[in-house]
Amino acid sequence: MDPLPWREAWHAALYAAGQGFYVTRGGPAAHFTTAAHGPTGAALARALLRLPEHPVRVVVDLGAGRGELATHLVEVMDPTEPRARRTPDTTRVVAVDVVDRPDGLDDRVDWVRSPGGSVLPPELTGLRDALVIAHEWLDVVPCTVAEVDTDGVLREVLVDPTTGLESLGPRLRDADRRWAEAHWPTSTPGDRLEIGLARDEAWADLVSRVEDGTLIAVDYGHTATERPSGGTLTAYASGRLTTPVPDGSCDVTAHVAMDTLDADEVLNQREALQALGLTGTTPPHTVATTDPLAYLAALERASIEARLLARDGFGGFRWAVKRVRGHDVT
Numbered sequence: 001m002d003p004l005p006w007r008e009a010w011h012a013a014l015y016a017a018g019q020g021f022y023v024t025r026g027g028p029a030a031h032f033t034t035a036a037h038g039p040t041g042a043a044l045a046r047a048l049l050r051l052p053e054h055p056v057r058v059v060v061d062l063g064a065g066r067g068e069l070a071t072h073l074v075e076v077m078d079p080t081e082p083r084a085r086r087t088p089d090t091t092r093v094v095a096v097d098v099v100d101r102p103d104g105l106d107d108r109v110d111w112v113r114s115p116g117g118s119v120l121p122p123e124l125t126g127l128r129d130a131l132v133i134a135h136e137w138l139d140v141v142p143c144t145v146a147e148v149d150t151d152g153v154l155r156e157v158l159v160d161p162t163t164g165l166e167s168l169g170p171r172l173r174d175a176d177r178r179w180a181e182a183h184w185p186t187s188t189p190g191d192r193l194e195i196g197l198a199r200d201e202a203w204a205d206l207v208s209r210v211e212d213g214t215l216i217a218v219d220y221g222h223t224a225t226e227r228p229s230g231g232t233l234t235a236y237a238s239g240r241l242t243t244p245v246p247d248g249s250c251d252v253t254a255h256v257a258m259d260t261l262d263a264d265e266v267l268n269q270r271e272a273l274q275a276l277g278l279t280g281t282t283p284p285h286t287v288a289t290t291d292p293l294a295y296l297a298a299l300e301r302a303s304i305e306a307r308l309l310a311r312d313g314f315g316g317f318r319w320a321v322k323r324v325r326g327h328d329v330t
């Protein structure tokens with residue numbers, strides 16, 4: 001098969017109708033674990049809801065998997081309301097992903113199907129009083145992969161979609177080259193770059209859907225002072241790290257240049273969660289004798305928080321936070 005630019009092959013491998021990995025192979029949770037799953041997801045949901053400094057009428061979970069974080073969000077917001085008794089003035093939680101509404105998803109979660117990658121659904125628009133969370137979305141937005149050749153020139157990396165065999169293609173197109181010059185300058189032969197332009201544009205599109213509110217991209221990534229030199233393209237399937245072959249058999253992901261996104265601040269998840277009240281501190285031993293049940297509950301909470309704060313784990317993820325201020329009505 002003719003080699004294709006990584007970006008093109010990657011998009012088809014993950015999102016092509018009837019054959020893309022995310023469309024056909026079960027939800028992400030069948031292949032890897034994220035902080036949105038299980039007890040860390042509930043703690044994360046609680047913390048995320050504390051972030052906006054404005055009333056929130058709609059929460060969007062963009063790249064929702066099968067609605068794991070969205071389910072935690074409705075439970076945290078409304079732990080007592082039975083599923084069927086949803087009221088119209090409840091804050092809406094909308095989960096967006098590339099498949100139809102999953103069977104058994106909590107009734108309180110609305111579902112929107114999306115095309116995938118950098119393309120967002122048209123109905124996601126005009127969001128007001130919004131909290132928009134993109135948890136591990138941008139790392140699966142396909143981007144141009146580039147490599148510096150022996151003459152120090154940045155060329156596009158091509159890939160055979162059936163074997164994963166790579167070759168060097170033409171010089172980078174102008175827009176990607178300009179992005180590299182501005183954000184990831186290098187002429188060291190062999191250096192590999194994942195050009196962040198496609199992620200910057202996808203994020204900008206998401207920001208444009210919000211009239212007022214707060215957006216958070218949570219992902220593993222880097223900033224200008226710590227760009228990786230060997231590339232970060234990686235693949236997962238059925239819980240295992242595997243060679244990235246863009247044939248629809250595995251997830252394909254690459255770290256995100258978080259500092260080039262249009263954001264008000266970029267911070268480590270550890271700092272962000274600490275600022276929102278997570279400590280990971282174990283309760284004093286004395287509580288074990290005075291109130292054993294409270295002690296056990298506090299111990300469990302501390303261990304979940306510690307997982308979210310771990311520097312070499314979830315705590316090392318980055319948050320890019322963007323605040324969109326609504327137009328004042330005069």
Ligand SMILES: C[S@@+](CC[C@H](N)C(=O)[O-])C[C@H]1O[C@@H](n2cnc3c(N)ncnc32)[C@H](O)[C@@H]1O
Nearest residue numbers: 022034036063065096097114116117119135136
């Ligand atoms: C790495 S998984 C993360 C899932 C979940 N947010 C979590 O953290 O567990 C990325 C998810 O983003 C979804 N995705 C990719 N592009 C999308 C788009 N344009 N709109 C909605 N979902 C998208 C994929 O289908 C996949 O479910």
